[in-house]
Amino acid sequence: MNRYGRPDGWEAPREPPADSRPRILLLGASGFVGGGLWHRWAPRHAVVGTYATRPAPGLVRLDLRDEARLAALAADGFDLVVHAAGLVPLEAAEADPALAHRLNVRPVEVLLDALRGSAAKLVLLSSDNVFDGTRPRYTEADPRSPVNVYGRTKVAAEDLLLAEGGHLIVRIPLVFGRGPWANTFLSRLAAPTTPARTDLVCAPVYLPSIAPALARLWHHTGVVHYGGADVVTRFELMSRVQQALDLPTRVVPTQGTAAGSGCRRPPRLVLRSTRHRLLGPTLDSALAHLAATF
Template sequence: MSVRSGYDHRMRTHCFRILILGASGFVGSALQAQLGARHEVVGASRSGRVRVDLGDGAAVRGLVRQRFDVVIHTAGVVDLAAAQRDPELAYAANVEPMAALLDAVEETGAKLVYLSTDNVFDGTREFYDETATRAPINVYGRTKAAAEDLVLARDRHLVVRLPLVYGRSPGSDKFLARFAAPEIEARTDIVCNPLYLPGLAVMLEQLFELSGVAHVGGAETLSRFELTTRVRDRLGAPAQIIPTDASTRVEDCPRPRRLVLRSVRHPLTGPDVDSALDDLTGVRQWTGR
């Protein structure tokens, strides 16, 4: 079932007060814009209009005490290579702030929705659902698994694992910016079910009532090279896509080869790539409903 056919009209009529942490980033800024059309949303980050350093426990408590129904955590070190180069920094950003944040959330009765990653898995299985055993092979995946443990040790909260996310973002257009380059290297041996960014907000609205772990992903399974080529072709960008794999480039980080997320907890999926690209290029609007 697609997000479009699975959308529950009742969620549209229930307005939540939502805090988004990491609202200046690629995912966070898109969620603020999309969820803000239907809910009361406050976006906070180190550099935004509402500023907060997650390492400052007192500041976090003061912000969360403004009474929110849901706190969506998108902040932290998300670059795999950067985390691999500096594990201490990655741990300090992705794990250390979690205990104080969880304490603050629970004091107010809010629910934490923690956005995690498919990199908590090793990439050796055909697909992974929520019952699969985690086995991260890089620093980023290990820090996200450690943060997940802290969230799951408390009741009521939700961990949402994401695959590669693509599309346009109002705060950090890093995915589309790469197509201005003359050449783009893209892996042929790394496969996932990428999620179109506007689909994430729609799915999160429907998952707010869950606790524990939920997986989300797109409708198609394809390599990074296939996705990059299809986006380039639809944009009409001049970039040449250079196919690479583990044998043709030096890896900056151990990367799982196959990370296909499935769910046993809900029937939702993001749009197929052609529908996403229709929306991205203005051919046809994808509403997610």
């Protein structure tokens, strides 16, 4: 039994001791993933978090396009600059490739310039969308071949870090869970019906598990993957979440063309690592935790 009274509910691992806790700048703390990181780190670390349009308590405003301010903030003596900000919805990136480049690539150049010569490490959150989804699984050694604009901007940003050396790229898959303020994932289940693809396979990762995983990965440099334990279709994932939370939505199976998205999506994205043994919690244990904390 864990502290939620469940036999198998996921539990957050312990934090490292205080003297090994870095000072962190968290870009995109108002977002879904950044919010999950902020929620976990703010009580434990010296962390400065940023927002652009959605203010939240304790966060400072920063537009990634204000390059002077971005550079000045990044160079303010942090140990880690965790970059979780940018243009994330795939359709939005597809509709405006120039904006996607402006928000997902150019700020990385500015950050690398600002951090050059300092001891700070840049941790870039990247995506499984750097792959085309034609292989059964992807490790860090697999070649990237993005099929959409979002994926191409992620590849371009990764290339900047790889050329510089000494920094870290953490590729994550589809994230599920409840964000502290930006509920991007659960808001999909708020309508009377929720369309979900049966032809897209993923190994999704549970939001609260990402912060403790990053804390165990940030000594790495180069690329690491952090994938979820279970491989499911989008439809299975949404149905399992709907059932676990007993939500009054009907999850409706859809397929590519019927889904009506103008953006190509890789059909199967399963991230695995050859550099470490860390995997996200199983769907069963993550959903037990989500239901107990909903």
